[in-house]
Amino acid sequence: MKKILIVFAHPAFNRSCINSALRKAVENLENITFHDLYSSYPNFLIDVDHEQRLCEAHDVIIFQHPFYWYSTPAIMKEWLDLVLQHGWAYGSKGNALSGKLFLNVLSAGDQATYLKKGDNPFSLKHLLSPFCATAKLCKMTWLPPFAVLAAHSGMPQQEINSHAEDYRRFIIALRDNRINLGKAVKSSHINSDLKGVLKG
Amino acid sequence: MELFLLQLFIFLAAAAVAVPIAKKFGLGSVLGYLIAGILIGPFGLSLIADIEQVMHFTEFGVVMMLFLVGLELKPSLLWQMRTPILGMGGFQVIATSMAIAGIAAFFLPWQQALAIGMTLSLSSTAIVLQTLREKGLMNTSAGRSVFSVLLFQDLAVIPMLAAFPLLATVVAHGADHHGPALFDIAALPGYLRILVTLGAIFSIFFLGKFAARPIFRTIAATRVREIFVAAALAIVVGISLLMIAVGLSPALGAFLAGVVLADSEYRHELESDIEPFKGLLLGIFFISIGASLNFTMILEKITLIAALVVGLIAIKWLILIATGLIFKIGGKQRSLFAVALAQGGEFAFVLFQFSKANGVLTAETIDPLISAVAISMFLAPLLFIAYEKISEKSTPAPETAEADHIERGGQKVIMAGFGRMGTDLGRLLISAGIRPVILDHDAANVEVLRKFGFEVYYGDITRLDLLESAGAAEAEVLVITIGDIEKTRELIELVRKHYPHLKIAANALDRGSVYELMDLGITTIRRETFGSALSLGEDTLRLLGVHPYEAYKLKRLFRKKDEETMPELYKIHRKDEEQYISMYQKHNADLEKLMALDMQADMEELNKAWLSISPEE
Numbered sequence A: 001m002k003k004i005l006i007v008f009a010h011p012a013f014n015r016s017c018i019n020s021a022l023r024k025a026v027e028n029l030e031n032i033t034f035h036d037l038y039s040s041y042p043n044f045l046i047d048v049d050h051e052q053r054l055c056e057a058h059d060v061i062i063f064q065h066p067f068y069w070y071s072t073p074a075i076m077k078e079w080l081d082l083v084l085q086h087g088w089a090y091g092s093k094g095n096a097l098s099g100k101l102f103l104n105v106l107s108a109g110d111q112a113t114y115l116k117k118g119d120n121p122f123s124l125k126h127l128l129s130p131f132c133a134t135a136k137l138c139k140m141t142w143l144p145p146f147a148v149l150a151a152h153s154g155m156p157q158q159e160i161n162s163h164a165e166d167y168r169r170f171i172i173a174l175r176d177n178r179i180n181l182g183k184a185v186k187s188s189h190i191n192s193d194l195k196g197v198l199k200g
Numbered sequence B: 001m002e003l004f005l006l007q008l009f010i011f012l013a014a015a016a017v018a019v020p021i022a023k024k025f026g027l028g029s030v031l032g033y034l035i036a037g038i039l040i041g042p043f044g045l046s047l048i049a050d051i052e053q054v055m056h057f058t059e060f061g062v063v064m065m066l067f068l069v070g071l072e073l074k075p076s077l078l079w080q081m082r083t084p085i086l087g088m089g090g091f092q093v094i095a096t097s098m099a100i101a102g103i104a105a106f107f108l109p110w111q112q113a114l115a116i117g118m119t120l121s122l123s124s125t126a127i128v129l130q131t132l133r134e135k136g137l138m139n140t141s142a143g144r145s146v147f148s149v150l151l152f153q154d155l156a157v158i159p160m161l162a163a164f165p166l167l168a169t170v171v172a173h174g175a176d177h178h179g180p181a182l183f184d185i186a187a188l189p190g191y192l193r194i195l196v197t198l199g200a201i202f203s204i205f206f207l208g209k210f211a212a213r214p215i216f217r218t219i220a221a222t223r224v225r226e227i228f229v230a231a232a233l234a235i236v237v238g239i240s241l242l243m244i245a246v247g248l249s250p251a252l253g254a255f256l257a258g259v260v261l262a263d264s265e266y267r268h269e270l271e272s273d274i275e276p277f278k279g280l281l282l283g284i285f286f287i288s289i290g291a292s293l294n295f296t297m298i299l300e301k302i303t304l305i306a307a308l309v310v311g312l313i314a315i316k317w318l319i320l321i322a323t324g325l326i327f328k329i330g331g332k333q334r335s336l337f338a339v340a341l342a343q344g345g346e347f348a349f350v351l352f353q354f355s356k357a358n359g360v361l362t363a364e365t366i367d368p369l370i371s372a373v374a375i376s377m378f379l380a381p382l383l384f385i386a387y388e389k390i391s392e393k394s395t396p397a398p399e400t401a402e403a404d405h406i407e408r409g410g411q412k413v414i415m416a417g418f419g420r421m422g423t424d425l426g427r428l429l430i431s432a433g434i435r436p437v438i439l440d441h442d443a444a445n446v447e448v449l450r451k452f453g454f455e456v457y458y459g460d461i462t463r464l465d466l467l468e469s470a471g472a473a474e475a476e477v478l479v480i481t482i483g484d485i486e487k488t489r490e491l492i493e494l495v496r497k498h499y500p501h502l503k504i505a506a507n508a509l510d511r512g513s514v515y516e517l518m519d520l521g522i523t524t525i526r527r528e529t530f531g532s533a534l535s536l537g538e539d540t541l542r543l544l545g546v547h548p549y550e551a552y553k554l555k556r557l558f559r560k561k562d563e564e565t566m567p568e569l570y571k572i573h574r575k576d577e578e579q580y581i582s583m584y585q586k587h588n589a590d591l592e593k594l595m596a597l598d599m600q601a602d603m604e605e606l607n608k609a610w611l612s613i614s615p616e617e
Helices: A017-026 A048-056 A074-083 A129-137 A157-175 A181-186 B002-024 B028-040 B051-072 B075-080 B082-104 B110-121 B125-135 B141-167 B190-222 B225-245 B250-261 B267-292 B295-300 B302-326 B331-340 B346-357 B363-394 B420-431 B443-451 B464-469 B485-498 B511-519 B530-543 B548-572 B577-599 B603-611
Strands: A004-008 A032-036 A060-066 A101-108 A146-149 B413-416 B437-440 B456-458 B477-480 B503-508 B524-527
Touching (some): A048 A074, A146 A157, B028 B267, B051 B250, B082 B110, B082 B302, B110 B141, B110 B363, B125 B346, B125 B363, B141 B346, B503 B511
Parallel strands (some): A004 A060, B413 B437, B413 B477, B437 B456
């Protein structure tokens, strides 16, 4: 069984239906650590040492956040800046994260927004390349994002529930080593064809 | 009694008239005193009777001066400046003593020549430090060198006082006026005499290290300032008596006591309590010097005395230039260094009197020398003026980069008050590498804080002299956390008047105090409990289940808005109470609305932002 760390950031958490639903779906699972950055560090004073110990204790590190300005909310960037230290996360002696899995779980705009010919001329995967590069530098295995699209303009409760359920199934499979990694890496979002990615 | 009061009146009145006049002409207070002395002396208005008697009494001013020098000399400071003090000071004193003694030895026995050499090697601490301070030259490299040399000279007086009796060649002139006060130690056998002497020195150390603090604490707790002054004077007088009783120099004893107490938290208080007495006694001492100048003798021996004055200044100047060259003081600074120290000093009067009393020198030898020293002191301020005139002409180019104006460990922050507010504030500053000078009026508190290793001093901060000795002239920021608004206001007004450069940060107990501080033009104000109240509010929100980041944001929002409304409320708070209250309520209501808005899921705005497909549309 893998241990999963979900690093979560949402500056207006009580306003986000989808993120609360996603959170509820996974936070009480066994071997899952749900870690709310805005709650732990409201004044942004991140305890780097504690964060590094947390990462070391888990096999998968997930960043769950709304896709703010094609990136993460500010505190998550702060986390990346401070916690991923040279000599710990990367560099010739930095092997603390080596071999661990890395992925983003995010809520973002319409699918149509992220097409080459769309309103943003980049795909979601393309826009996440800084994270892909980060994972690579830290010798981690990068997976395509678990993306909930078109959540911002209000989503029927049924749809929200179905995304939450997908998330729950995905996390449990990830924890229990029931993921077809080869297939997963090739997908655009890991949840675009969840059935194909999950084994058994 | 009447006669004594009359004499006192004449001295004080002469000082009060002469010193301001002398200062007006840029001559410094020492010259003022000397001139006052001449005016009331036998060659002026003949107003004072027994000059000798007065002089013996006022020599006590010198004892106090050494006590203060000792207080200034923390062992650590002494260690830090050991090279310039020992090197420059040592070289100057020894070379000058030798040169003058060498010349004097042509006319007098060597013992007398040596005593004269040592006596004349000293310069006038009072004149020089005062002049440098007035001209703002204390922090130049020359200023620091001058200070080092003066310090060494002050210290050198002690071995000189000890050595002079060994140089006695003539029968003592009159009995020793520091004669045994309590009992005659000379009656004891030799070994006992040494034991008693050592015991006396040891008791100074012991009392200073262990007994002084509890005593001061008890006295300070009474909050009657006079008693503290009395205790300070009692220390100096008591030590003098003790030293006289065992046949040592009272100045030496006072100096030792000063050094022992230099590390105590009562240092500044002692300093500022003794200072006026020292000043006054030294002033009267200078007056009596002026009064004792024998103009008949000076006129009779005008050639000799003129030669002595010129010779003295020339020899000292040459040796000082040499000192400057050896210790690599730069060109212009070297001339200033040499000019500053080229006169005789007030200790010369003490040492000459002492040597007369101990049978080293005769009155006939001393009289022209005393006149020469006094005249050289008259000339000192004039030499400064001459130096300034010449150096202005000779250096048209701007001064090259010299190691001037370097902070000599000068503390940048003075903290007034170190109570419940000051403690944490001080800890923050100290952990940020800033060492504040801390003043507090609660003796028990000071005692406790010292135990924890803070540099804290006891004293009433609204006293100008205490501010001065805490370094207000050099500090940058004054942090006031006294709490009491009346005291705070008093302090701010005092500081504004005397140290307008000091930036002020102040705490206020309540909103009313904030307005009072704003009346005084203070802009950096914090309400004592405001920050904690908001933090506790944030905690309460969290306990109620509000998301920590939301609680934090609300706290910041509240603080920002509250502080923004402050100036507006301030403007009307005196004019119209009704209007003030309604404005206050309005602001509170606004704040409530604003916070509610922030709490609610105001999705509309957010949605719009994310729905707009690209920023251009």
